[in-house]
Amino acid sequence: MTIYLDILFVTNLWINYFLLLITAQLVQSVCKTWKILLSSVVGSLYCVLFFSFSSPPFLSVVCKLLSGVLMAFLAFGYKSFKRFLRCTVTFFIVSFLFGGILYGIYFLFRPRVLFIRNSIPYIRVSPILMILCSAAVYVFLVGFQRLTRPPVLSPKTAYEVQITYRKKSVVSPGFLDTGNALRDVFTDTPVVLCAYPVIRDLLSEQEQVVFGDFSALTDPLGLPEKIRLVSVHTVGGSSLLPAFIPEELEIRVQEKHFSTDRVLIAVYNPQSYHTDHSVILNPQLILSEKRGGITHVS
Known part of the structure; x- marks a missing residue:
């Protein structure tokens, strides 16, 4: 399979962004969009770097942990150790669950559009399809948030x-x-x-x-x-x-x-x-x- 670094970068940017959004929902944290986007960019740069070069397993694990901690810091900030630990652990759990789902799909069905190297996914899709999928996921998340939000949690409520x-x-x-x-x-x-x-x-x-x-x-x-x-x-x-x-x-x-x-x-x-x-x-x-x-x- 031919690997295009721009698709690899954009794909992982999209994945990181929505993993961080899901994490923010789970920890009930109000985050600024630009912070989540900055964290997603840093994570995508890490993916491009380690996808392109092979590294010893131990070094790969350490770098993944450090990049995850850095992404959590950029997205959620550091206001207290307890809050930062909760955000970081939740982000790791969400990432592991997503990675497990991708691994399951990859090893069970071997789809031609999915390739995994150094635990980093590469999804070969067209930009139009990626935009449509992103829009669909965003609408789903917004709808889910509104459905699960307590009725009393509204600026219009007295x-x-x-x-x-x-x-x-x-x-x-x-x-x-x-x-x-x-x-x-x-x-x-x-x-x-x-x-x-x-x-x-x-x-x-x-x-x-x-x-x-x-x-x-x-x-x-x-x-x-x-x-x-x-x-x-x-x-x-x-x-x-x-x-x-x-x-x-x-x-x-x-x-x-x-x-x-x-x-x-x-x-x-x-x-x-x-x-x-x-x-x-x-x-x-x-x-x-x-x-x-x-x-x-x-």
């Missing part, structure tokens, strides 16, 4: 949020931002964004000074004991916001209630962040209900 802090509570409408993947770097805790006027009455006088105008604080490191800094990345750039851990965050949606204390409330000044929403929720708070990270109240 949310009511109750924040309890220092034995006092406040209730405010909440907006679920599916693009909000903010987590605390040190604890991997989901971050919820909240406008200062919403929680002002919950704070002590010292905390009101900090949260009310954090940019004017002369010594950001001299924060009260229960306040920490959270790095927030938006379209306009990056910034540090003061945050606190509430005694309880309760989310009410439709006929369900969710409650947790494993969350950080990052407080922003409405004049600096142009948004119509007072409380911006992290979708991981809803998704983590399935994994026991949040208590299902009713």
